[in-house]
Amino acid sequence: MESENVDDGIADAVNPNEATGSDVRDIAHDETLVEDPVSEEDNENGEKNGDDDLQEERAVAEEEEQQADTCEDTPPNSDCEDGGRRYIGCKKGSGELRLGQVFNSILEFKEAVVDYVLKEGFNVKYTKWGTQHSQVKCAIDGDCAFKIYCAFDKPIERYMIKTFDDEHTCMKDGHSKVIKDGVIARLFLNDIKRDPTYKPSAMQDAFEDKYNIAITNDQCRRAKRKALDIIQADYDEQFARMKDYRLALIDSNPDSTVEVGTNNVDGQLLAAIGCDANNQFFPVAWSVVKKENTDSWVWFIKHLKHDLQLQDGSGFTIISDRQKCLINAVDQELSKVEHRMCARHIYGNLRRIYPGKELPNALFWSMAKSFNIGECDRAIKAFKEFDFGVYEELMKRNPRGILQLYCGL
Incomplete structure (x- = not known):
């Protein structure tokens, strides 16, 4: 039996991965969100350079519209059209970029750029962007030779780094223009999911301690709002499919009883497991109810009794802790069952x-x-x-x- 209380049950359909604050970088590898530089407000240092960046980006876009786009042609220095070459893919989280490296999308390339920045600590910015190509240059010194250009390559139908000048003649300034609110939100997503009261100031301190890159408290506040929106959207998506989940359970477990109801409060898990002749355990039934009381246990055991045809319990044994509501429900529904107490729970109570x-x-x-x-x-x-x-x-x-x-x- 797979069951949930139709009156006051709530389905816990979301299984978030747990991670600690020390694992925030690993989270970013799977979920980093790099937003469009044109559409996202840039307020990294609490300065007014956001408007300057936006104007610069618009100027680049206008210039690109006036020129023929040759991004599909492989630049001579890429050395990648030799027929039998094996291309280097993107290893998420490595922070390594190199000439000829290939990506499945521009978004994947931008995620790799964020990993590079988190690892190396340099301040870089996008000077070209679009669905077919992207370019990154130094954000500090206009004379710095650092440049990465990634564009779609027709022969292999992948996105490839075709220009890569990795030499910085500038000094690290402790900032980075590619660290946007969305990136911070993804880095701290699991921390905020685990603790919705996680303060922006704590996010700011944790980020700066780990990466030696300064971010503002305003950025962290916006990032937290985005993270909460992402979490809520995930919950909404999962709960919207509860009826599909019910049908999937019935399809994979014929003759099961599945009842689905929702409630806007946290619930309590009730479960029953079985033990076979080889002393192996297996799940029999579970439910998430509004709270653990006699009514919820009676409802649960009634379904268990019906589905397993336990009748009055004769010939069967139940082992449980000494939770009074559970004991009362067993006495009421399975009057002839042999009800034993779990020794481990008794010792824990002592x-x-x-x-x-x-x-x-x-x-x-x-x-x-x-x-x-x-x-x-x-x-x-x-x-x-x-x-x-x-x-x-x-x-x-x-x-x-x-x-x-x-x-x-």
């Missing part, structure tokens, strides 16, 4: 009741793993002699329910 106290771990598990009544009685006696107070607390928790997990009392 540790919470007696924090800092040395508990008889070995003696406890000697009781739980006893395979006959005599062995079990000896283990109980030794446990009682070790600490009478802990023994009395254990007796309150139905020790037969604990011990029958192993020895079937």
Whole structure:
């Protein structure tokens, strides 16, 4: 049975990858968003150079419109039309660029440029852009020879770096014009997904500490808004397909019960797993409900009883913790089932009741793993002699329910 509460259930269809702040660079490799320099506001240093950049970009665009576009011709210095050459692809996250390197798209090239900047720390900018080609030059010194030109190559139908002058005659200034809001948003996407209260100031400090590139608090605020929008859009997309998910479950698991409902609050996961004759575990049913209470457990067990044809529970065994709502639901729906208690949960509860106290771990598990009544009685006696107070607390928790997990009392 795959089930969710139709009245108050909520489907957790999103599985975000977890990453730490130290992994922000790895996130960028898979998800870096490099936005169009013409359309995105450039306010990297809190200065008014954003308008200057926009005017410069527009001037370049006008100049390109007036000239014939020869980007499809391979420049002589690319040395890439030798027939049998094997081309170098883009290794995401490496930050390495070289002459003749090929890409599947201009966007992939721009992502590689961002990786290069994060690795090397140089301030560069786009001086040509479009769907067929892109050019990057030094953003500090007009006389600096650094230049990378990437364009579509007809013979191989890929985008190729055709000009690559990697020598910088300038000094690093601790800034970079290709680090836009969208890039920062993608770098911190998982951090913000994990902690929506993550502050822009903390983003700014983390970025500058890791990459030695200055960004502004305004950039981080805009980046956080974009990251939250991306996260919300992902949730919306996933939840919009919940009915498709239901049909896919039924198609792959015939005769299953699948109920789908949504709620705008976080839910609680209920699950049942089975154990076969080889002591191997497998999932049987799961549900996300509004909260864990008697009603939700009764609803869950009713479906479980129906789908597995458990009737009153005769001949079956359930092992669980001592959650009162669950115990009540089992008693109500499966009155004849053999209900055993999980020894690990019982021991964990004892540790919470007696924090800092040395508990008889070995003696406890000697009781739980006893395979006959005599062995079990000896283990109980030794446990009682070790600490009478802990023994009395254990007796309150139905020790037969604990011990029958192993020895079937």
